[in-house]
Amino acid sequence: MFFLVSFDYEDAGYQTAELVKMDILLNGNLVEELVTIVHKDKAHSVGKAICERLKDSLPRQLFEIAIQAAVGSRIIARETVKAYRKNVLAKCYGGDITRKMKLLKRQAEGKKKLRKIGNIEVPKDAFIKVLRTQPDK
Numbered sequence: 001m002f003f004l005v006s007f008d009y010e011d012a013g014y015q016t017a018e019l020v021k022m023d024i025l026l027n028g029n030l031v032e033e034l035v036t037i038v039h040k041d042k043a044h045s046v047g048k049a050i051c052e053r054l055k056d057s058l059p060r061q062l063f064e065i066a067i068q069a070a071v072g073s074r075i076i077a078r079e080t081v082k083a084y085r086k087n088v089l090a091k092c093y094g095g096d097i098t099r100k101m102k103l104l105k106r107q108a109e110g111k112k113k114l115r116k117i118g119n120i121e122v123p124k125d126a127f128i129k130v131l132r133t134q135p136d137k
Contacts, residue, residue: 022047022076024054025068026120033127043069047077050130055079057126063114083111 024034038046047069054067058081065081088103
């Protein structure tokens, strides 16, 4: 069964809208593939949705990854991918607490150093997963 339908319309003209450029940052580095233009009122919800989907699709690393959505220089949404942790206290059997604190401090310094020099490669399937599903309108 087929229906033939016609649709008549008239151009109503253009209207101005407050659009902003929203950047996605991984550890402070801009990911140009995920830059979007959104309406100013929806920027927070769209940024939050993109950050959450990116968090679910990125693999964990040895260091913490900060995923941020920014409009201009202002951060509007943030998610964090937790780091893998090695149990450095496994070989400590009781004793002085200062030894344990020293091991945890050394691990924290190493993670901080890794975060500065570590590069994050976003897999192609993560890009597709983030961009395929549209946020709620």
